[in-house]
Amino acid sequence: xxxxxxxxxxxxxxxxxxxxxxxxxxxxxxxxxxxxxxxxxxxxxxxxxxxxxxxxxxxxxxxxxxxxxxxxxxxxxxxxxxxxxxxxxxxxxxxxxxxxxxxxxxxxxxxxxxxxxxxxxxxxxxxxxxxxxxxxxxxxxxxxxxxxxxxxxxxxxxxxxxxxxxxxxxxxxxxxxxxxxxxxxxxxxxxxxxxxxxxxxxxxxxxxxxxxxxxxxxxxxxxxxxxxxxxxxxxxxxxxxxxxxxxxxxxxxxxxxxxxxxxxxxxxxxxxxxxxxxxxxxxxxxxxxxxxxxxxxxxxxxxxxxxxxxxxxxxxxxxxxxxxxxxxxxxxxxxxxxxxxxxxxxxxxxxxxxxxxxxx
Amino acid sequence: xxxxxxxxxxxxxxxxxxxxxxxxxxxxxxxxxxxxxxxxxxxxxxxxxxxxxxxxxxxxxxxxxxxxxxxxxxxxxxxxxxxxxxxxxxxxxxxxxxxxxxxxxxxxxxxxxxxxxxxxxxxxxxxxxxxxxxxxxxxxxxxxxxxxxxxxxxxxxxxxxxxxxxxxxxxxxxxxxxxxxxxxxxxxxxxxxxxxxxxxxxxxxxxxxxxxxxxxxxxxxxxxxxxxxxxxxxxxxxxxxxxxxxxxxxxxxxxxxxxxxxxxxxxxxxxxxxxxxxxxxxxxxxxxxxxxxxxxxxxxxxxxx
Numbered sequence: 114x115x116x117x118x119x120x121x122x123x124x125x126x127x128x129x130x131x132x133x134x135x136x137x138x139x140x141x142x143x144x145x146x147x148x149x150x151x152x153x154x155x156x157x158x159x160x161x162x163x164x165x166x167x168x169x170x171x172x173x174x175x176x177x178x179x180x181x182x183x184x185x186x187x188x189x190x191x192x193x194x195x196x197x198x199x200x201x202x203x204x205x206x207x208x209x210x211x212x213x214x215x216x217x218x219x220x221x222x223x224x225x226x227x228x229x230x231x232x233x234x235x236x237x238x239x240x241x242x243x244x245x246x247x248x249x250x251x252x253x254x255x256x257x258x259x260x261x262x263x264x265x266x267x268x269x270x271x272x273x274x275x276x277x278x279x280x281x282x283x284x285x286x287x288x289x290x291x292x293x294x295x296x297x298x299x300x301x302x303x304x305x306x307x308x309x310x311x312x313x314x315x316x317x318x319x320x321x322x323x324x325x326x327x328x329x330x331x332x333x334x335x336x337x338x339x340x341x342x343x344x345x346x347x348x349x350x351x352x353x354x355x356x357x358x359x360x361x362x363x364x365x366x367x368x369x370x371x372x373x374x375x376x377x378x379x380x381x382x383x384x385x386x387x388x389x390x391x392x393x394x395x396x397x398x399x400x401x402x403x404x405x406x407x408x409x410x411x412x413x414x415x416x417x418x419x420x421x422x423x424x425x426x427x428x429x430x431x432x433x434x435x436x437x438x439x440x441x442x443x444x445x446x447x448x449x450x451x452x453x454x455x456x457x458x459x460x461x462x463x464x465x466x467x468x469x470x471x472x473x
Numbered sequence: 474x475x476x477x478x479x480x481x482x483x484x485x486x487x488x489x490x491x492x493x494x495x496x497x498x499x500x501x502x503x504x505x506x507x508x509x510x511x512x513x514x515x516x517x518x519x520x521x522x523x524x525x526x527x528x529x530x531x532x533x534x535x536x537x538x539x540x541x542x543x544x545x546x547x548x549x550x551x552x553x554x555x556x557x558x559x560x561x562x563x564x565x566x567x568x569x570x571x572x573x574x575x576x577x578x579x580x581x582x583x584x585x586x587x588x589x590x591x592x593x594x595x596x597x598x599x600x601x602x603x604x605x606x607x608x609x610x611x612x613x614x615x616x617x618x619x620x621x622x623x624x625x626x627x628x629x630x631x632x633x634x635x636x637x638x639x640x641x642x643x644x645x646x647x648x649x650x651x652x653x654x655x656x657x658x659x660x661x662x663x664x665x666x667x668x669x670x671x672x673x674x675x676x677x678x679x680x681x682x683x684x685x686x687x688x689x690x691x692x693x694x695x696x697x698x699x700x701x702x703x704x705x706x707x708x709x710x711x712x713x714x715x716x717x718x719x720x721x722x723x724x725x726x727x728x729x730x731x732x733x734x735x736x737x738x739x740x741x742x743x744x745x746x747x748x749x750x751x752x753x754x755x756x757x758x759x760x761x762x763x764x765x766x767x768x769x770x771x772x773x774x775x776x777x778x
Binding site for chain 2: 175181231232234235236238239241242243245246247249250253254256257377381384385388389392437438439440441443444445446447448450451452455456
């Protein structure tokens with residue numbers, strides 16, 4: 114324990130700017146703190162982590178490049194669908210997990226580019242509505258092309274990653290099914306890699322070009338930045354990251370599930386999470402998703418089951434559930450956060466400075 | 474598909490396009506004055522539908538003869554219009570007004586929050602299942618010159634045409650309407666000052682009123698309402714507003730008609746499950762060639778929001 118404390122304080126000093134290290138260390142150790150975190154809650158926390166990944170992709174578009182995107186969940190769904198098509202036993206392909214992830218992420222990114230190229234000359238709201246429309250078209254295709262996508266049932270069962278690979282006599286695939294911690298760690302590692310990737314991108318020439326195009330397209334053009342190319346790259350990267358998140362999601366559930374989960378509502382929820390966290394801020398995005406989806410996926414079912422137990426003990430019937438007021442609770446939370454922190458909970462430094470400037 | 478059934482589908486398209494156009498005008502007016510996509514508008518309309526359902530099932534033992542039916546429906550439409558107008562103004566004053574200074578995407582999140590709250594109110598009010606909208610008339614069709622016309626479609630026209638005429642008079646003939654139109658040209662910032670503040674209230678009230686009227690037409694047209702109808706109609710109407718060029722009132726009405734026609738024709742040709750996809754596909758293809766919509770002004774600065 115002493116050693117841990119010392120190393121942690123050392124890490125804190127070293128990582129004043131690198132907040133990821135302590136956060137991810139705590140998350141990595143979390144399953145040992147409480148048995149519930151490793152067991153029942155494991156799957157739900159994993160899905161929050163996966164949505165964090167998709168939200169980071171969206172942040173590249175909305176936060177860095179300033180393009181309003183209302184269809185991120187469709188790319189999430191597309192990534193998952195391609196993974197499922199490539200790996201389910203029903204289809205003849207059945208390639209391994211890693212190559213399937215690679216292929217589906219590239220195809221999803223390519224689709225993002227294809228959607229981006231004819232729509233980049235649209236202004237903000239028009240682009241938003243086109244991405245919204247694209248998301249709905251994808252959802253309807255998912256629902257109606259039953260022999261490819263499985264319709265409302267979804268496509269499954271998707272073999273877990275590492276199935277058929279034996280390490281010292283243990284079947285990795287079986288481990289993934291039996292123990293939810295495997296997926297927790299897989300998602301955590303992928304999230305960590307994506308956080309680093311987005312950070313590197315933000316500091317790179319491309320990242321600064323994104324911000325330049327967002328702030329002053331005209332000035333950016335005069336110093337030789339092609340707004341079209343820069344925006345298209347943001348489109349592609351956002352789609353790719355969301356597709357990666359989709360792959361993880363369907364692999365952890367084992368099926369693509371109901372396509373309605375990839376519709377407008379999910380896209381809007383992820384967008385809200387990014388904005389209440391703070392546009393253009395990586396830590397803000399993670400906080401926003403954790404609050405919004407953690408509340409929705411983890412806290413409300415937990416409180417409900419707890420309240421139901423108490424109500425049944427006291428009154429014999431359960432008459433009130435938080436679940437039926439879920440939408441209103443989330444809605445009020447969004448309104449209140451925006452009212453008191455319009456720039457988001459953890460705004461990026463640049464946005465905060467801008468707001469102060471405009472208020473003076 | 475023969476000519477008669479094609480014409481019939483066109484009729485359905487025009488009636489549904491009419492109320493979609495009215496809802497789209499709501500989106501366009503709010504966008505024109507405060508520069509905000511009012512995502513909660515569809516849910517305001519849904520609550521208007523709930524109120525008119527309550528009024529219609531409370532007032533008279535339906536069905537009745539045509540004249541009484543029209544009067545009852547006009548009464549219900551007026552009530553629900555006033556209700557939605559006031560609701561819209563309240564939402565603006567309490568939720569959006571404090572955010573006029575905020576970064577452009579923050580009020581958008583507030584509209585989504587309001588939309589969630591209103592949808593939950595609707596869920597508690599009318600429950601999670603479809604509710605049947607009451608039959609207004611004794612006879613459901615009447616034949617005129619060989620064509621059989623559904624009374625419901627006629628009723629929808631009765632509800633929609635007066636507000637459209639009023640809108641035309643308001644925007645063309647009165648000083649007030651002209652200033653309402655011109656405010657779109659001013660920046661968002663002016664929406665805070667006194668005179669412009671009144672115009673913003675007027676824009677939200679008119680937008681809500683038209684939505685409330687349209688909700689009755691939508692209920693009569695679809696024969697059922699549910700708590701998610703606002704969401705779906707909102708998407709169609711927003712598409713219509715964007716197709717017509719957001720910020721333009723005639724554009725929204727024309728866009729509504731086009732969306733209604735596309736939807737009806739695709740329902741007839743491909744089946745209802747492809748309706749929303751075909752509407753959005755047409756929108757995407759159209760915007761790829763004409764990025765500012767039908768009546769929209771061409772952009773002045775590249776890529777700015």
